[in-house]
Amino acid sequence: METPHERSRQRASMTTILKLFLPSALGIVIFFVPVEIAGRSTILLDHMVTGARGLLGDYSGVYALAMIMAGTAYPLIKGYWRRNLTERIFTALKVLGVVAALMALTGWGPAFLHEPDMLPFLFERLVIPVGLLVPIGAIFLALLISYGLLELIGVLVQPVMRPIWRTPGRSAIDAVASFVGSYSIGLLITNRVYQAGQYSAREAAIIATGFSTVSATFMIIVARTLDLMSLWNLYFWLTLLITFIVTAITVRLPPLSRMDDGAADGEPEAVPGKRLATAWHTGLEVAAKAPGLHRSVALNFKEGLVMAISILPSIMSVGLLGLLAAKYTPLFEWLGWLFYPFVAIWGLPDAAALAQASAAGLAEMFLPALLMAEAEFVARFAAGVVSVSAVLFFSASIPCILSTSIPLTVGRMLAVWFIRVALSLLLAVPTGYLVQAIIN
DSSP, X not given: OOOHHHHHHHHHHHHHHHHHHHHHHHHHHHHHOEEEETTEEEEHHHHHHHHHHHHHGGGHHHHHHHHHHHHHHHHHHHTGGGSOHHHHHHHHHXXXXXXXXXXXXXXXXXXXXXXXXXXXXXXXIIIHHHHHHHHHHHHHHHHHHSSSHHHHHHHHTHHHHHHHHSSOTTHHHHHHHHHHTOHXXXXXXXXXXXHTTSSOHHHHHHHHHHTOOOOHHHHHHHHHHTTOGGGHHHHHHHHHHHHHHHHHHHTTSTTGGGSOOOOTTOOOOOOTTOHHHHHHHHHHHHHHHOOOHHHHHHHHHHHHHHHHHHHHHHHHHHHHHHHHHHHHSSHHHHHHTXXXXXXXXXXXXXXXXXXXXXXXXXXXXXXXXXXXXXXXXXXXXXXXXXXXXXXXXXXXXXXXXXXXXXXXXXXXXXXXXXXXXXXXXXXXXXXXXXXXXXXX
16 A cells, blocks of 8 residues: 555655646747638747737837837946957947937938838847847747756767767757747757757757757748749758757867867766666656746846847848848959859859858848849759848847857858858759759
8 A cells, every 4th residue: 555655755756747748848839830810820929020020010120129128228237348358349230239229210311221121120020030030039938948847858869969070968959949930949958958068069060060950941931932832842941950960960070079078067977778768757856856847937038138239230231231232332243253163063054143142141041032032043042042041140049149148150150151062062962953854
């Protein structure tokens, strides 16, 4: 017969199991399961952001401006601008971001800045959605990362993640979150796990520069622009494959290979033959120690808000400077010649144009697609792949990474970006020829 003490332990165990599965299951539904609402099929988080924007209506621009102003004031109040030259430069750029946002909202300023591919594109297509997505996403992020799911899945997929990408198993969650939600959500998860000492500096840097790519919804926009929607499945899966092959190569090269690889609280290694048991016990252990939901939500929301206000002014200013440079200066044309050999080797007629468009992706990931929209098929396909697989760009992902605790400098990110674009072009052009042969 069970003693009262045994019954109490059993209840506690059942409580822990529910604590592991209920928040995690809800988190999976919100972040990963597409749901059709009002004729639009996307994840619930995206529906929430759309709903929030609808509720705000015309005030969504005012909200974005308020966030940008808060993000500009934050480093000045906290004194972060004194840390180093990079912080001072980005603080100045944030002030420029306020001016750019005011112009976008009021219509004030030179006419060329108000062309559809300049301030309206940045403000409407990037700043407002990111300004809503990051804080709202952070509220629900606690469900995914605080109750043991990360650790349970991490142990299960170790045999794949460690040998190929040299990251812990739990990084698979970051990759999926970036892809179905947003790179900003993926980076939010990565930063939280890194701050908890569960990723080394090198692991966090690999995830931030290799997995935190644009979401599937952005890929659809790229495919539409390049007239690739008729072969969406081929484009989608091949782009994903090339992105992760490039990451697997990049992690073995400097600067990522030389970063510190010590983690304070690394992922437990499973005993051979007992992986499932290790994963189960690791997940339950974390769930048992997890704080109350309200505390987790409050902490994540605060961090999400800080990340959002840190990113938005930089998207506005750096993004605008990049778009202006691409449109009115030969900067990316010159930079493009560095990539020319990686395209010309395949004998592509549009080699110079594709190389230059790929270089322009450093300013904004959407630029290669815009610049190659009228090119022949293989060049269009390769531009669509590079838009996604490059991962790093100045209008959003680079400022986003700089706002985290991950020790990646602008110089390191530029080196990783160059390697990623060069490798992506080497793989994407022959893949484009292969797809052309399949469809013909």
